[in-house]
Amino acid sequence: MSTLGFETHDHGACVDDAMAAAEARCAASDLRLTPVRRRVLELLLAEHRALGAYDILGHLSAEGLGAQPPVAYRALDFLVKAGLAHRIEALNAYTACSHVGLDHTPAFLICRSCQSVAESETALTQGRLGDAARAAGFQIERTVIEAQGLCPACQNEAAV
């Protein structure tokens, strides 16, 4: 299990790596990373935060890449389906995927103070929840696991 998002890191390289991984994945799966889609992914990668569709749309329209909601939603839907981004249900917002390529059952740690989002790759949180589902005869297709609270940095600030 690895959790990415809060630790300091070389963000330029982080973004470059993620874009390269996205390129590779699209090429391999015959998906088209068009200009709008690429730009939306860049916007999401620029920050380890969740952005709303209308935040994205604001950037796009400022750059002449489209001004109507469907432009942003279509790009976000593509990225989510391609496994390059995730939707954060608790925020009605979106964030870039930190584990491109891995088969996904992501869990998120969401800071309520700075809105940063860390993606924790738990793979089989199926543990307890899976037990409950089996007991109930329920067939899980997708799980949403989102924890809200305070990230390390914001805990320190609160303590000051």
Add this chain to the structure above:
Amino acid sequence: MSTLGFETHDHGACVDDAMAAAEARCAASDLRLTPVRRRVLELLLAEHRALGAYDILGHLSAEGLGAQPPVAYRALDFLVKAGLAHRIEALNAYTACSHVGLDHTPAFLICRSCQSVAESETALTQGRLGDAARAAGFQIERTVIEAQGLCPACQNEAAV
């Protein structure tokens, strides 16, 4: 751990019990279960499904209990804060709590076909997610755990 929602049961008694538990909790905590709040809780209890705020509002306005969105949202907020209902983030909808009184970290099993919702009381899904949070230095305050898939009944229908 117990999971409620899919098994057949005496629903009349189920609703009555839940209303009695709600009454007791409000009396004990000095909370007012006013007519609108009571009616909203009844509406949620009537089905083991999640209802949108505007579904609720439709019923309320048909019954002369209020016609504007804030009426429904205020009642729902009250119920959620009182621990009598939960918000399902993945659906932007609300469902009655099946475990009134217990300290809550609920997990939900949501059928994508019939929209029924079962609440599984896992208490400490803290297991894996808690590990990840501790490793990252993240302080969890609230968790959202929602599994989407097919309930037993809808699996059978799909198989026909």
Add this chain to the structure above:
DNA sequence: GATCACACGTTATAACATATCAATACCGAA
């Protein structure tokens, strides 16, 4: 060069949620 699949442009609207302020009900203390 016709056709097909996919992406994009555009308008409109649906669905979900909150801010604000005024009016009223409830309840304990003077």
Add this chain to the structure above:
DNA sequence: TTCGGTATTGATATGTTATAACGTGTGATC
């Protein structure tokens, strides 16, 4: 019993998130 604070409700307006529907462009394939 009246006063004053708090909780609740009523009402209007607006903000935010998301999709339906329909048309256009573009590149691949036959």
